[in-house]
Amino acid sequence: MDLLEYQGKQLFARHGLRVSSGEAVTSVEDAVKAAGDVGYPVVVKAQVLIGGRGKAGGVKLANDAGETREHAGNILGMDIKGHVVRTLWIEHASDIASEYYASVLLDRSAKQPLVMFSVEGGVDIEEVAERTPEKLIRHHVDALAGLSREEAVQIATDGGADADVIEGVADALVALYEVWLQEDATLAEINPLIVTPQREVKALDSKVSLDGNALYRHPENQGLSDSENEDPVERRAKEEGVQYVKLDGDIGILGNGAGLVMSTLDVVAQAGGSPANFLDAGGGSDAEKIKQAVDLLLANDAVKAVLFNIFGGITRCDEVARGLIAAFAEIEPSVPFVVRLDGTNDVEGRRLLEEAALPNVHGAKTMNEAAEMVVALAAGRPVGAAA
Amino acid sequence: MSVLIDEQTRLCVAGITGREGSFHTLNNRSYGTDVVGGVTPGKGGQDVEGIPVFDTWEQAMAEAQPNTAMIFVPPRFAADSILEAAAAGVELVIAITEGIPAHDELRVYNTLKREMKNSHPPTRLIGPNCPGILSPGKANVGIIPASFFKAGSVGVVSRSGTLTYQIGNEIAQAGVGCSTIVGIGGDPVPGSSFVDVLELFEGDEETELVVLSGEIGGSAEEEAAEYIAEHMSKPVVAYIAGFTAPAGKQMGHAGAIVSGSAGTAAAKAQALEAKGVRVGRTPTETASIAVEVLGGASLTAS
Numbered sequence: 001m002d003l004l005e006y007q008g009k010q011l012f013a014r015h016g017l018r019v020s021s022g023e024a025v026t027s028v029e030d031a032v033k034a035a036g037d038v039g040y041p042v043v044v045k046a047q048v049l050i051g052g053r054g055k056a057g058g059v060k061l062a063n064d065a066g067e068t069r070e071h072a073g074n075i076l077g078m079d080i081k082g083h084v085v086r087t088l089w090i091e092h093a094s095d096i097a098s099e100y101y102a103s104v105l106l107d108r109s110a111k112q113p114l115v116m117f118s119v120e121g122g123v124d125i126e127e128v129a130e131r132t133p134e135k136l137i138r139h140h141v142d143a144l145a146g147l148s149r150e151e152a153v154q155i156a157t158d159g160g161a162d163a164d165v166i167e168g169v170a171d172a173l174v175a176l177y178e179v180w181l182q183e184d185a186t187l188a189e190i191n192p193l194i195v196t197p198q199r200e201v202k203a204l205d206s207k208v209s210l211d212g213n214a215l216y217r218h219p220e221n222q223g224l225s226d227s228e229n230e231d232p233v234e235r236r237a238k239e240e241g242v243q244y245v246k247l248d249g250d251i252g253i254l255g256n257g258a259g260l261v262m263s264t265l266d267v268v269a270q271a272g273g274s275p276a277n278f279l280d281a282g283g284g285s286d287a288e289k290i291k292q293a294v295d296l297l298l299a300n301d302a303v304k305a306v307l308f309n310i311f312g313g314i315t316r317c318d319e320v321a322r323g324l325i326a327a328f329a330e331i332e333p334s335v336p337f338v339v340r341l342d343g344t345n346d347v348e349g350r351r352l353l354e355e356a357a358l359p360n361v362h363g364a365k366t367m368n369e370a371a372e373m374v375v376a377l378a379a380g381r382p383v384g385a386a387a
Numbered sequence: 388m389s390v391l392i393d394e395q396t397r398l399c400v401a402g403i404t405g406r407e408g409s410f411h412t413l414n415n416r417s418y419g420t421d422v423v424g425g426v427t428p429g430k431g432g433q434d435v436e437g438i439p440v441f442d443t444w445e446q447a448m449a450e451a452q453p454n455t456a457m458i459f460v461p462p463r464f465a466a467d468s469i470l471e472a473a474a475a476g477v478e479l480v481i482a483i484t485e486g487i488p489a490h491d492e493l494r495v496y497n498t499l500k501r502e503m504k505n506s507h508p509p510t511r512l513i514g515p516n517c518p519g520i521l522s523p524g525k526a527n528v529g530i531i532p533a534s535f536f537k538a539g540s541v542g543v544v545s546r547s548g549t550l551t552y553q554i555g556n557e558i559a560q561a562g563v564g565c566s567t568i569v570g571i572g573g574d575p576v577p578g579s580s581f582v583d584v585l586e587l588f589e590g591d592e593e594t595e596l597v598v599l600s601g602e603i604g605g606s607a608e609e610e611a612a613e614y615i616a617e618h619m620s621k622p623v624v625a626y627i628a629g630f631t632a633p634a635g636k637q638m639g640h641a642g643a644i645v646s647g648s649a650g651t652a653a654a655k656a657q658a659l660e661a662k663g664v665r666v667g668r669t670p671t672e673t674a675s676i677a678v679e680v681l682g683g684a685s686l687t688a689s
Contacts, residue, residue, distance in 0.1 A: 106489055108575050108605045111496050143497045184490050186575070214488035216463060247633065258573060259547020259602050262628040266652075267669050269631045278632070311552045313518055314407065314530045343532045343552060367553065368671050 001210045004047040006089040007224045008206030011183050012190075017175040018202045022091030031072035032065050034090040040064060041093040044071040048083040056080045061093060094204060099192035100161065101125050101136075102173055103207075104147075104180040106187075113141040113180065115152075115173060117159040122192040135160075147177040168201035169193070183221065184214030233277075233299045240292050242281065249274025251378050252297040252306040252335075256281050256315045264309045267367055273375035276303045285315050290323020291330070298333055305336045305378035307370055312343030321349040325356045336360040336377040340370040389522035389567040390542065390587040390594070391479060391513070392420075392455060396526045399424040399447045399477070400438075401468045402459030402484075409435050411459070411483075411530050418527040424451040426468070444468075444475035457519070457528050458482040465515060466491035473499055473510035481528050482515035482578070492576035499578065512578025518548030518570040531568060539564020541677060542588035544581055545600035546573045546607070550628060550670065554600055557674035563681060566594040573602065581611035589619055596622045596681050598673065599664075601655055603629035608655040616662040622680050625659045625666045626673040627652045 003011070009019045023034035024047065035042040046058030053059050058080055060071035068090070078085045099122030107114040118136045120128045129136045137159040141147045152170035161169045172193060180188040189207040196202060215222055237244030243258065247265075251273045255261035258280050265275045277300060281293050297306055310320050320341060327333075339361060341349045350363065362383055364370035373383045398415065402408035403425025413436060416422045424439050424447045431442030441447040444456070456472040458465055458480060465484040472480050492515065499510055513520060519529010524538040530548070535556040541563055545551040548570050555568055569584050571577050581599060588594045597619075601608040608627065615623050630652040656666045665680070667673025 106493065106575060109610070111493065111500075111576055113493070143493045144501070181490070184488055186489055211489045213462060213486045214490065217488070245633075247631075255549070257547055257549030259545070259551075259600070259628050260549035260553060262547075262602060262632055263550055263553070263626075263670060265631045266628060270668065275631065311549045311556070313532050313548055313552055314411070342556065343535065366671070368669060 001212050001215070001224070002049045003206070003208040003210065003224055004049065004087065005045065005206050006047060006087075008188075008208035009203065011179050011208060012175070012203050012206055015175045015178040015182065017172060017179065018200060020091045020094055020202065020204070022089055025088050025090060026076075026086060028069055028072045028076065031088055031090055032068050035062060035065065035068040038090060038092040042068060043091050043093050044068060044075060045089045045091065046075050046078060046080060046085040047087040047089050048080050048085055050081050050083045053080060058085060094194060094202060095197050096192075096194045096204075097197045097199075098162065098195040100169065100195065101128070101191045102169075102176055102193045103187065103189035103191075104177050104185075105189070107140065110140055112143050113147075113177070115139045115141055115147060115155060115177065117155050117169070117173065119160045125191055141177070146181065147174060149174055162195065164199055165195050165201055168195075168199070172201050172203070179208070183208075184211045184217060185209060186211050233296060236299070237279075237296050240296070242279065242289070242293055242296060244296055245278040246300065247275050247277050249276045250302050250304040251374055252276050252279075252300065252303040253309070254279045254281055254293055254297060254306070255309040256285060256312065260309065260311055264307065264367065264371070267371045268307065268375065271368075271371040271375045273371065273378060276300055281315070285323070286319050287323035287326055290320050291327040294324065294327035294333070295331060298331065298335070303335060305338070305374050306333070307374040308337065308339040308341075309367055309370060310341050310343065312341070312346060314344075316344050317341040317346040317349030318352060319345075321352040324361075325352065325358065328356075328358045328361075336362065338362045338364050338370050338374040338377065340364040340367060388591050388593040389525055390584070390591050391511075391567060391569065392520050392522050392526040392528050394525050396455050396528065397421050397423045397451070397453045398455045398457060398528055399426060399444075399451060399453035400457045400459055401426045401444075401472065403427060403435050403438065403440060404430050404433070405459060408459035412438065412457070415457075415527050415529070418533050420526040420528060423453050444471040444477070448475040448477070454478050455528060456480040458484055458515070460484060462486040462488070466495050469495050469512060469515075470498060473512075476508070477510060478508050479511050479513070480578070481513045481517070481519050482572075483517065483519060483529055484514075485516040487515050487574070489575045492574055496576050496578060511583075513569065514572040514578060516574045517572030517577075518551060520567060520569050521565075522567045523565055529570070531570070535559060536568060537564035539566065540593060540595040541565045541681065542591065542594040542597040543568040543600070544584040544588070544597065545570055546602050547600060547628065550600050550602075550626075553670045554598060554626060554674055557671055558598070558677060561674060561678040563678050566591060575605070581607050582614045585611060585614055585619060585623070589621060594621065596624065596677060598677050599623055599625045600673075601625065601627045603627075603632050603652050603655070604650050606650065609658040612658045612662040612664060615659075615664055623664050624673060624677045624680060625656075625664050626670060627655045627659075627666060
């Protein structure tokens with residue numbers, strides 16, 4: 001779960017990282033009022049989950065109410081690489097002497113936390129890593145012991161932080177590690193971590209990803225997802241506990257298990273089709289969940305045909321069949337379905353479907369056959385015998 | 388032979404009294420797996436269709452001497468259950484539970500790798516968020532539908548459960564069987580990696596060929612490619628899912644996140660092919676390459 005800049009900064013502040021005071025607003029009027037509260041000059045910042053805001057014109061300095069009004073009006077509603085700006089963060093502008101970079105993340109390869117630090121912050125850090133790797137300090141932390149203050153001082157020193165802010169940078173690194181650890185983050189990043197002319201060390205931006213599986217430990221973080229910018233069908237899927245990602249095509253896809261669904265998307269694409277979504281009904285789906293999933297699939301108007309690809313392990317094929325039959329009774333879909341059932345209780349599942357004789361539902365024996373059938377149906381071409 | 392589980396397996400199940408836990412434990416027993424007990428705190432002394440239930444792993448160890456643990460408890464209890472089983476001396480822990488926090492997985496991984504390394508026979512963790520392990524004809528631990536596989540010489544290792552069934556089933560339909568099917572799970576910090584399982588298959592007499600089924604996210608496939616080139620004498624055939632997954636979208640498995648070009652399906656397929664591993668475009672093609680290579684291997688051997 002990715003957080004907006006201001007949400008990340010709230011978590012930073014919770015763990016003692018220094019951030020500028022500011023307010024999140026959603027209207028021009030509130031922006032002007034917030035700017036008055038935090039004190040001019042202010043920075044008006046678009047809150048979107050995508051990089052390159054500055055270049056797109058989503059971050060502007062304002063010296064008075066008139067400028068705040070102008071910038072807030074321009075930025076609200078702006079489309080930044082497909083992300084529409086609905087929230088602004090109004091922050092007191094900081095004087096900057098140096099721009100550093102700091103992050104803590106889960107290194108899946110080393111299976112340890114990784115702390116990174118560079119004095120070449122404020123720019124594309126991937127470019128720094130590539131062109132001058134010696135300027136990016138990478139330090140693996142013992143996951144069981146955590147990051148000690150001595151280690152943090154060493155990282156700041158090795159990275160070449162100015163001598164008079166080594167302590168301040170070390171404090172920031174320890175606090176950032178605490179954010180990562182205590183909030184169950186998979187990434188906590190600051191770019192830039194600035195040094196002010198008064199030699200304060202401050203987080204000017206934030207990029208935080210939280211582990212959705214750990215949210216039960218953090219009830220206070222549960223409202224932080226950027227639900228306004230989500231596709232409405234994706235939001236509904238999340239509420240119903242179904243894994244759904246909207247794509248651009250016209251073939252609705254449902255399967256069980258993320259790997260099999262991803263593979264199904266690939267096979268449909270190879271057969272010349274274009275998937276409308278990724279939908280993982282998950283392990284052990286019962287009839288009710290399948291019914292909800294069909295409803296979700298069809299909520300996307302672009303869908304011209306649907307493919308059910310089930311290989312049951314923990315999922316029982318008879319339950320899938322019952323769900324599909326119940327869905328047809330309630331929803332009466334107008335698009336054709338191709339259904340491939342294999343695995344636990346598949347014979348019973350196929351028998352139930354055959355008995356129900358649902359209109360425009362076609363059985364397929366293999367995944368490849370199913371893909372070819374659904375691509376034909378979506379294109380308006382006929383296929384072989386119905387189930 | 389086979390790897391990890393066989394007729395010597397003595398299984399004990401955490402979460403045996405739950406709905407799914409009991410269903411799959413009994414399934415495993417009907418398959419022939421020797422299920423010696425279950426662990427559910429507070430339910431010690433009860434039984435599930437004759438399988439004794441213990442309050443703790445320590446008691447289970449003392450009374451029933453399991454050598455294999457299956458973890459079927461909810462995510463918030465799973466990490467502690469895994470570590471308890473390991474502390475009691477269980478050599479192999481297979482964690483089916485999906486949705487364990489990444490920080491818990493990190494703690495479990497590092498605790499098993501270091502703190503417990505010298506105090507017991509080292510415990511190997513498979514999973515979490517995996518379908519389990521099946522050695523056809525010998526033992527089944529987990530949720531893999533065994534009727535779709537037959538015994539033979541292909542080792543299968545996969546990050547995805549249902550994809551494993553798909554590929555294993557296609558291999559079986561081509562008349563070839565499997566030595567062992569190992570689901571390592573799709574989470575960010577799995578207890579065992581492709582490399583760990585490839586090493587086991589390389590040392591297994593019965594396994595002649597390995598099918599590796601990967602997916603987008605992480606770098607486990609790239610690491611496997613390096614290992615195969617340097618250490619595997621047996622042929623490996625691979626499949627990668629997620630060519631059409633859009634960048635930056637998370638598709639179900641916590642591990643399956645694409646960012647930038649690292650970890651994409653194309654990059655993984657390329658890394659494997661660069662080391663001489665054949666990569667199938669579909670599960671069907673992967674199975675047929677495996678059968679073809681195996682036919683060739685058998686012919687040269689005879």
